[in-house]
Amino acid sequence: MRTLEHRVAAARAAWRRLAARRGGRSPARLAPARLVLRLDEGDLPGSLGPGSPLSPVAWQRALVSAVDWLGPVPVTVLAQRSAGGPLAGEVVRFAHRLECPTELSTDGTGIDARRALDLVDRGLRRLQVLVGGVSAEVHRAVVGAELEAATGAVQAAVAARAERGARLDVEVLVPWRAPAHTELRAVLGWARQAGADGLRLAPPWRGEGVPLDPELLDSLDDGADPFLRLDPAVMAALPALGAHQDGGPGLAKAHAPAARRRVPCPVGGQRLELTAHGRLLSCPFHPPIAQDLGAGDPGAGDAGGPDLARAWREAGPHLAAIRACDRACLAPELAPRSLFPTSAG
Ligand code: SF4
Numbered sequence: 001m002r003t004l005e006h007r008v009a010a011a012r013a014a015w016r017r018l019a020a021r022r023g024g025r026s027p028a029r030l031a032p033a034r035l036v037l038r039l040d041e042g043d044l045p046g047s048l049g050p051g052s053p054l055s056p057v058a059w060q061r062a063l064v065s066a067v068d069w070l071g072p073v074p075v076t077v078l079a080q081r082s083a084g085g086p087l088a089g090e091v092v093r094f095a096h097r098l099e100c101p102t103e104l105s106t107d108g109t110g111i112d113a114r115r116a117l118d119l120v121d122r123g124l125r126r127l128q129v130l131v132g133g134v135s136a137e138v139h140r141a142v143v144g145a146e147l148e149a150a151t152g153a154v155q156a157a158v159a160a161r162a163e164r165g166a167r168l169d170v171e172v173l174v175p176w177r178a179p180a181h182t183e184l185r186a187v188l189g190w191a192r193q194a195g196a197d198g199l200r201l202a203p204p205w206r207g208e209g210v211p212l213d214p215e216l217l218d219s220l221d222d223g224a225d226p227f228l229r230l231d232p233a234v235m236a237a238l239p240a241l242g243a244h245q246d247g248g249p250g251l252a253k254a255h256a257p258a259a260r261r262r263v264p265c266p267v268g269g270q271r272l273e274l275t276a277h278g279r280l281l282s283c284p285f286h287p288p289i290a291q292d293l294g295a296g297d298p299g300a301g302d303a304g305g306p307d308l309a310r311a312w313r314e315a316g317p318h319l320a321a322i323r324a325c326d327r328a329c330l331a332p333e334l335a336p337r338s339l340f341p342t343s344a345g
Contacts, residue, residue, distance in 0.1 A: 051277030061305020084110010096123025
């Protein structure tokens, strides 16, 4: 029964992505294919002002409301520095209980052997760890955290997966930000050796600090190595991002490849993000759909938690701003991608 439910949810998600590519603007006809829970607003690419922090119960109610509305939707938990804390584990456990395939994105802080086993036992399907280099200096310059935390998290996750015989997918995410390019080849070799399942390049949210190294990009982009999870559309646009760094979101559409220029940004049909202070949004660069959902505003449900379906009905202006946007973002969180394309099933 649950398998059928997952198939229906996947078919709905595919339809939503198609509708989004056509530039859907009505919340009634467009619903997001993935739920993103941002546990730490410090990672937001822009400031959204003050708001009340969501309680653990409010996170749970938000998840229940999303599943009531969308079915067992894929969930991404963004917890760059807080993946070792109790809230991240609780959110992963609760999403798994609701049958949502769940990934956790982190810089590795706090993920030791015990924590990795705990996350596997709580049903995590993918752990995505930010790695900027193989030297402490380069990694710190790119990720802003300690290298041992990242490498330790990858190794702990690989060991936990083997110990439990679990289907955990372990992905290394390399921010495409200078000086990461100086050690990318070494990171690739290390990631394979450490037992990760794949490596993905992450262009920055904004057009700044992007390395100019077309030879390196060309040498990666032969399409023959499944370990390299390189989105062809992103790879095609990366040289333009390097050449036109204006500090805005992604790059100006006028500089993007023709395939990106022709269609409106599909982010409204791809992702719905709830942040630690109760903001609801698809794109972090336009005014949110709703603010302060944990504080009992009109988006809050009777039980006091965020009612995402109800809040989404007010998404019209947000979707219209997305449709009119003159940028082309490449960050993996914003660019089209399927959540579990490989061994994680
Ligand atoms: S391209 Fe899309 S994700 Fe980027 S700023 Fe515009 S609407 Fe937002």
